[in-house]
Amino acid sequence: MGSNSNTLVKLKNAGYQQNDKWLVKGVSLEVEKGKIVTLIGPNGSGKSTTAKIALGIYKKIDGEVEKYTNKVGYVPQKVSIDWTLPLRVRDFMVLTESIKEEAIDEALSLTGVVHLKHKNLGNLSGGEFQRVLLARAISKKPDLLVLDEPVQGVDFTGEIALYELIKKISEELNCGILLISHDLHTVMSATDHVVCLNGHVCCSGSPIDVAKNNEYKALFGEQAAQTLSIYEHKHDHVHSHEGEIKKN
Amino acid sequence: MFDDFFIRALVAGIGVAFVTGPLGCFVIWRRLSYFGDTLSHSALLGVTMAYSFEFNIAISVFIISSAIALILIQLQKKTNLPGDALLGLLAHSSLAVGLVVIGFLAFIRFDIMGLLFGDILAVTVNDIIIIWAGGALILLVLKLIWKPLFASTVNYELAEAEGLNPDRAKAIFTILMAAIIAISIKMVGLLLITGMLIIPAAMARNISDNPPKMVLFSIIGGLLSVVIGLFSSLEFNTASGPSIITAALFLFILSLLKIKQSIQLKN
Numbered sequence: 214m215g216s217n218s219n220t221l222v223k224l225k226n227a228g229y230q231q232n233d234k235w236l237v238k239g240v241s242l243e244v245e246k247g248k249i250v251t252l253i254g255p256n257g258s259g260k261s262t263t264a265k266i267a268l269g270i271y272k273k274i275d276g277e278v279e280k281y282t283n284k285v286g287y288v289p290q291k292v293s294i295d296w297t298l299p300l301r302v303r304d305f306m307v308l309t310e311s312i313k314e315e316a317i318d319e320a321l322s323l324t325g326v327v328h329l330k331h332k333n334l335g336n337l338s339g340g341e342f343q344r345v346l347l348a349r350a351i352s353k354k355p356d357l358l359v360l361d362e363p364v365q366g367v368d369f370t371g372e373i374a375l376y377e378l379i380k381k382i383s384e385e386l387n388c389g390i391l392l393i394s395h396d397l398h399t400v401m402s403a404t405d406h407v408v409c410l411n412g413h414v415c416c417s418g419s420p421i422d423v424a425k426n427n428e429y430k431a432l433f434g435e436q437a438a439q440t441l442s443i444y445e446h447k448h449d450h451v452h453s454h455e456g457e458i459k460k461n
Numbered sequence: 462m463f464d465d466f467f468i469r470a471l472v473a474g475i476g477v478a479f480v481t482g483p484l485g486c487f488v489i490w491r492r493l494s495y496f497g498d499t500l501s502h503s504a505l506l507g508v509t510m511a512y513s514f515e516f517n518i519a520i521s522v523f524i525i526s527s528a529i530a531l532i533l534i535q536l537q538k539k540t541n542l543p544g545d546a547l548l549g550l551l552a553h554s555s556l557a558v559g560l561v562v563i564g565f566l567a568f569i570r571f572d573i574m575g576l577l578f579g580d581i582l583a584v585t586v587n588d589i590i591i592i593w594a595g596g597a598l599i600l601l602v603l604k605l606i607w608k609p610l611f612a613s614t615v616n617y618e619l620a621e622a623e624g625l626n627p628d629r630a631k632a633i634f635t636i637l638m639a640a641i642i643a644i645s646i647k648m649v650g651l652l653l654i655t656g657m658l659i660i661p662a663a664m665a666r667n668i669s670d671n672p673p674k675m676v677l678f679s680i681i682g683g684l685l686s687v688v689i690g691l692f693s694s695l696e697f698n699t700a701s702g703p704s705i706i707t708a709a710l711f712l713f714i715l716s717l718l719k720i721k722q723s724i725q726l727k728n
Contacts, residue, residue: 268622287622298490298615299670308612309623333670359622 219245221282221357221389222267228275229262236262238275239413242406244357244389249380249403251392253423254410255432260393261290263410264359267391282357286350290361290393292342300334302326302345310353320352321345323378325371339366347375351382358382358390372396376403397433467695469589470581470648474687474705476592477645477657480599482680484641485662486672487634488655490614495545496533497655499552501642503529504651505559508576512566519591519643526639529555534635579650579702581691588647595644599637606630611672650702660709661686667716682712 221244228238237259244250244267252260265271266278268287294300306317321327324344329337337345347363360379364372380403383390392404408417409429416426423429488497507522514521529551536547563573575583603610606629613620613627620627642654649657661682662675669675690705697704 265618265622268618270618270621283624285623287619289616289618289622292616292619294615295490297492297666299666299672299675300615301671304671305615308615309608309620309625311608353623 219247221246221280222391223279223281224263224267224276225278226276227263227266227278229266229271229273230275235412237266237410237412240266240276240408240410241414242267242408242417244391246356246389247383247387248405249383249390249392250406250408251394251404252408252410253394253397254415257412258410259412260410261361263408264361264391264393268359282355284353284356286353286355286358288343288346288350288358288360288363290365292346294334296335302329302332302334302337305334305345306349306352308349312352316352316354320348323351324348324375340368340371343367344371344375347378351386354386354388356388358388360390361393362395363392364394364396379403466582466584467691469584469586470691470701471688473584473589473592474648474691474701475684476589476596477641477648478661478683478687479680480596480641481645481657482661482665482683483600483603483676484637485658485660485683486665486676486679487610487614488638488658489662489666493638494655494659495548495552496530497638497642497658499533499548499555500526500530500639501646501651501654502552503555503559504642504646504654505576506555506562507559507643508646508651509559509562509566513562517591518646519588519595522646523639523643525555526642527636530635530639574700575650576646577650577652578700579646579648579653579705581648581694581701583647592644592648595640599640599644602633603637606633610634648701649705650700653702653706656706656709657683657686660706660713664709664713664716667713668719682709685712 223243224240227240229236240259240263242250242263252263254260262271266274267280268285269278269280302321303317306312306320317330318327321330324347326341326344326348329341329345334342334345343364343366347360350358350360363379364375367375379390379392382388404420406417407420407423409415409423409426409432411432415428415432416423418426488494503526504522507525508518510516510525511518511521533547533551536542536551537544540547542550572580572583574580609620609625609627609630612623612625613630617627641658642651645654645657662679664682665675665678669678686705686709689711690708691701693699693708694701694704
């Protein structure tokens with residue numbers, strides 16, 4: 214991976230340990246402008262940790278991380294807002310950067326929650342809050358978006374719409390996106406590069422390459438491999454009469 | 462109508478209230494009530510140092526309180542003790558050491574009650590200058606670090622990820638806390654300074670739905686507490702600090718009525 218002027222963030226053999234336990238180790242990846250890189254992997258495989266290494270939240274890391282932009286939008290996996298803070302959606306939108314009123318409205322409209330602008334953050338439902346989080350991250354028109362399960366708790370139709378929005382944003386803003394998601398169906402249709410983690414990089418490449426990878430199959434099972442293959446629209450196996458799968 | 466000392470106390474108290482208002486909001490948001498307490502207890506040691514070396518009280522308190530804050534941060538990193546235990550350890554040991562040092566200073570007439578609970582008679586023109594100049598500086602710095610400090614109060618990782626440097630903001634805020642305690646100790650006394658930080662801000666929380674409003678109400682609450690408290694301390698010949706805090710408490714109780722109303726409206 215040679216870095217070029219399009220590189221936004223680059224991890225070289227990066228790892229992080231907490232209490233003498235490696236959360237993730239030996240991760241190399243690169244996010245470029247206009248590209249979507251997706252991290253997949255089972256629970257505890259180090260997806261969020263990798264995102265936090267890329268963001269510079271974890272500082273005492275192994276290996277190297279090179280960040281070429283400071284215009285970053287982040288949707289964390291978990292955000293707990295304290296009740297001692299009286300905070301409206303509008304106040305939250307300008308949390309890390311002062312942006313114009315129109316930009317706030319625009320971003321909130323895109324994620325479908327503009328009507329909640331003056332509501333208290335504590336009164337939102339999980340899905341509504343998730344939409345606000347995404348709106349906040351995109352409203353500052355960042356170079357790099359890091360989205361850690363951005364559609365958790367969002368209803369099914371909303372989920373599809375938000376993934377379409379994420380893809381559209383990456384094209385319109387020409388920003389790089391580091392995405393973490395469990396939803397293989399939706400993710401694969403929009404992703405340029407997939408990194409499959411399991412404490413280390415188990416495999417990486419285009420969605421098709423990853424789907425064919427044996428380690429990936431071992432990790433997620435044959436079912437998941439087929440899920441990915443749908444997007445290939447080429448069948449690399451046939452079903453026998455007994456329902457068994459035979460490789461071509 | 463008013464004696465000169467009273468006008469001085471009023472001007473000084475108003476200056477203090479302008480600064481404790483916004484700082485108090487952060488004390489509540491960041492759950493730093495006991496941290497404020499620890500710093501103010503350590504202020505006694507600062508005062509005795511000032512007397513021992515014939516040094517300005519505000520500057521001496523500022524130095525000692527900042528030092529205690531730094532020691533606390535180090536202890537948090539290097540020991541496994543919980544935060545509240547460390548705060549208690551530092552608060553009471555610095556208070557004790559301060560009182561022991563006072564024992565050695567028998568040659569100086571020492572108004573310990575005034576020190577603990579505030580003394581309006583003690584406020585000099587010099588103090589007013591320190592309060593207003595120091596207060597203006599504190600507010601200016603607070604305005605400069607507002608964005609990273611507030612963002613990291615809401616969510617540390619968001620602030621860090623989006624390049625706001627929350628650790629630096631936190632360190633600066635700690636120093637501002639030491640500074641406000643240093644400049645307000647004569648007015649409110651070291652046992653009650655935290656009350657001046659917390660109570661008006663708590664009152665403001667009850668009647669606000671967004672951060673700027675809470676800061677505004679916190680300042681107004683502090684100003685009213687100072688004015689009402691000082692007038693009643695003149696009327697009833699009570700110590701200034703407790704009178705101000707009692708006035709703040711009354712405002713807080715009034716603000717509870719508003720909560721009751723809004724709950725009823727929702728139902």
